[in-house]
Amino acid sequence: MPEPASGPDRAVGAALARWRRLRRRPETWLFLVILAVGTLFGLMAPGFLTLPNVIDLLETYSVQAIIAMGLFVVLVSGGIDISFAATASVAQYCAALLASRLGLPAPLVILAGLAVGVGLGCVNAALIHHLRITSIIATIAMMSVSFSLLMYFSGGRSIYDLPDWWTSRVVFYRAELASGDIVRVTLPVVLMGAMALLTWALMTRTSIGRQIYAMGGNPEAARRVGIDVGRLTYVAYGYLGFAAALGGLVQAHRVGESVPNAMVNTELAVLSAAVLGGASLAGGVGTVPGVLLGIVLLAILQNGLNLLGVSPYFFQIVIGVTILVSTSITVLSSRRGRRLRTLGEAPSHG
């Protein structure tokens, strides 16, 4: 049996314990992988590790990051949602119609777009909670229904005449580097930061966030301690609907038009980012920094391989392998830490 530590030994012990806990976190591994991959690309492709390139990357991935924040909440709650890309498209298209055909003012258009997103999210929640349909089935069904309706009513026609307030670039910060490159912090990046912060605060600092974690960990126990599981389902899917709609609006802002099928096929990338970051499909685990790191890794890989002139198909393979490797490292390292501890190891209090 280990002896109880004392004095400086104890401090070392505490640091060790902290490292042991840290080592089990997917974020730690992800961070190390990002450092390694980043350095590698930096050495191989000179243009890679420049500030403008990094900021550019962030902006490219801002839409996916915004939606990933919503998906993260749903994953933590123990569910899954496949319909967010369809939701984003529908919300974007509705808003675009209101803006270009009816010429409604900006606040109304934005509000309507977000409301459509939340509404579709709530339909998912209703199907899952009241009709007890498994989340993956319910959202796959919703995905086809809402996307097909969108294609039917839009006839697949894009909307190009978006108003200026929507499409003009908003720059919050601009600086010229010594090299002559220009660094801009634009609206999508700022919104991404805001969503990350909001989601982080919601999930770690508020009662409802902790309730969502509890529900993801053991839904029956959550019900038994008096958590309103139905309400949480609405909150989680509603929040994802909100995030998806916001992502849709930002996407139209970046490209300057609303194309009904522009967002399809982003499902897998967003899901990968969340899972890479440690959110589990089984629910109850994951963090916002983890999901952001997941997005960063995907962005770095894609951009780095691109700069190196590697085929985009190869990129898909790399993504797949990265997901496999990083999730297995996480699982293996946490399993090792999970060895049964004897009582002697539990630190005493006081």
Added chain:
Amino acid sequence: MSGETPFLRIKGVSKRFGGVQALIDVDWEVRRGEVHCLVGENGCGKSTLIKTVAGVHPPTAGTIEIDGRPVPSLDPAKAKALGIQVIFQDLSLFPNLTVVENVAVESTLGPALRPVQKAGMRRIAGEVLARLDFPLDLDALVADLPVAERQITAIARGLAAKARLIFMDEPTASLTRAEVDRLLAIVARLRGDGIAVVFVSHRLDEVVKVAERLTVMRDGRKVGTWPVAEVDQRRIGHLMTGVDVEHGVVARDMRAAPPLLAVEGLSRRGEFADVSLTLRKGEVLGIVGLLGAGRTELALTLFGMNRAEGGRILLEGRDLALRSNRDAVRAGIAYVSEDRLSLGLVLPQSIGDNLVLAVMRRLKNRLGLMPQARRRALAAEWVERLKVTIPGLDAPVRTLSGGNQQRVVLAKWLATRPRVLILDSPTVGVDIKNKQGIYEVVADLARGGVGVILISDEVAETFATCDRVLHMRAGRIVGEAVPGVVSEHEMEERIYA
């Protein structure tokens, strides 16, 4: 006292799950500040009664009154608001959260956007655990805790919130005597504070120690309620089962039998050191000791789940290199873990499927397929031998009562026809009559030449079943006793000294 309105009164409560009538027309009351025991065989409806009063299951018929006022459509939140707390038999913890968040989960139930009171939650958890006098790493994830510590976490959660009535559904199942005594002291103190406690346990000696009144249930009906002073353990056993239960076998001298499993100088850092023992063919060998003595850790190593860092394991004289539990199963070693509820069963699957899980290979016919008839026959045989009460082989295990779930796990491993069977606390949560049934099965297996290692928290249990009992302390084997030569009492003195 009896003149005032009781805290809880239920009238004509019935509960049906599909075809299973779990509660039939139960009238019952719990007075303010009393300690009330609820006993009965496995599957008689104790947990269902508790869950009904806690708002988890709405009753099919009947009324629930609290403080003399009927509460229609009770749900968990409402029950809590009325001061009802439950320590559930399956613990109902959140494995992904820390001990603090589990114990003080109540603090996160407030308004949606209220900031989490981290410091407050820590204080609450620290205080309750101090009250229980049980050191737990507050920041550990519950998933990483051994069963006993999980049980302590669940108890702490029940005690942390403000309550007027606390249901404890087999809170002591995975605890050893020291913790049980502390819990019972706390129960006594709660009574002093005017908080009523309803206590479910299959250890009847505990029951008579703490309770003032006792309610016996059988097959979903209430048999009756008595002051504890008026009934003794024997009578309670009789009321529960309708028959007289005897137990005890005589220890046999197995020294002449050939050795089956020999362990020499086995060690694992921080768990156990220099363990040597010999299990003979047909012998039942008990291992007793305090929580954390390293008994479960030793068992896990013998079963190949953990690797030994030093020493040898010999099976019938041949060195056994266990790289994983698959090797152990292949060598004929079976292990029924103490953590049955989370490790042993696939809860949503049927009883039959769970039973044949470990013996699929043997059931295959020449074509490599598994005939349904053979599968069912095997499952039915074990259900019969262990007297598992089930609605049918196709019912999901999730719907069985706690004690019956445990017997399904046991049956699953017995069906592998092991040469060495390691049982870790096999009768936790099993009622007295069926405990006896399990002891008989063990004795039967031993007579057939199987070597059995029985890890138990109850000295009485090992003395009633084993030929030899080893005493483990702080990772080492420190003594050996032969039941009958050494008395139960002497052994307990040694362990708790």
